[in-house]
Amino acid sequence: MQRRPEPEYMDLDSEAAAYADADFADVNDAFAQRLVALAADIPTTDVVALDLGTGPADIPRRVAALRPSWRIVAVDAAAAMLALAPKAASVSLVRADASRCPFPDAALDVVFSNSILHHLPDPTDFWREVARVARRGALVFLRDLARPDTERAARDIVERYAGSESDLLREEYYRSLLAAFTPDEVRAQLRDAGLQGLRAEMVTDRHMDVHGRVA
Template sequence: MRRVPEPELMDAAGQAAAYAEADFSAPHQFLVDQARRLLPDLPATARVLDLGCGPADVTVRFARAFPGWHIDGVDGAEAMLALGRARVADAGLEQRVVLHRAVLPQDSLPGTDYAVILSNSLLHHLHNPQVLWRVLCAAAAPGAFVYVTDLRRPADEISLRQRVETHSAPEPAVLRRDFEASLRAAFTAQEVRDQLRDAGLAGLAVTELTDRHLAVAGRLP
């Protein structure tokens, strides 16, 4: 199935609120748990960068799972960040999680030499996927751990419809519509492997986690 890109930013207040209010606890916790499986040597204490943090649900879950991590979350959508900052405050994590607005690649990141780089569901929003891999390399310390998760594009329309019905049928219309658009905008596992090769990151492994998720995991040289 041909890829159909979607807007890079999700900055509409209603759209952001729908995401923040939706219950993504099961898939998001699954992605956090898979980080421990794929990267069993993740450090207990680290400076961490979360690219495309959105409303910070995954960010907060990582902060709870790794109490020694200090995380800078970055997103380009102020509507998402406002909800994310509220979530961080509700969790009592303001001392360890700070969210910043930055539109990639033109805006500066809050720091460099991060020991861990995270990203969830940013890759499929980028019209040029190399933006993520270039920013990641520029921000990472030598030997940094990388854990990037995203949707993966179905092979055909029938598979896409099945995934939309299976995973978003009970959700509000805006979420069903966005989920379908995101599946169409997502990359296949092989496309991500090709991106990594072109970026000089072929040492990172691409794993198909579920019928709709993939992960890129490993350490930089």
């Protein structure tokens, strides 16, 4: 099935509020746990981590609870989202485009991101930016939806996992599935960006993880 991109930034107040109100506690916890597991060999001191497309910054707060010594920079292009992020001591919020970050080269020890990839019309600059800001040996961990083979399969996923949600949330979920990339598409993107140390793999029937070290 061909990809159908969706709007990039979530900059409407109503959209940001609906997103921040939704209960993502379990999935965000699972993300934070997987990140720190992948970072097991990264020292806990002097670590600077970057979250790209942070939304209301719930994931960085959960990561901060597990790794209080990390400094975490949480980036989003949508002011409406950042306005809803609660303050957290080791998390700083930056409004910026994830494909043009205001950080020097090789400045980050950890780069992570949940659910941004399917928002990007063309992720070429995004992956180049990840390669630029991550230091050699940095951990990169991204999670996103993977595009199903057919619209029917996308509808089935929506009914199976979001059947009891509002019509609006179900429709947004469906559109996100259609906007997502496949693992093969992401593998080609990683090759083009020189990120051969990362691999893309399906981890559920609808999610893909991209992770590894920057060579």
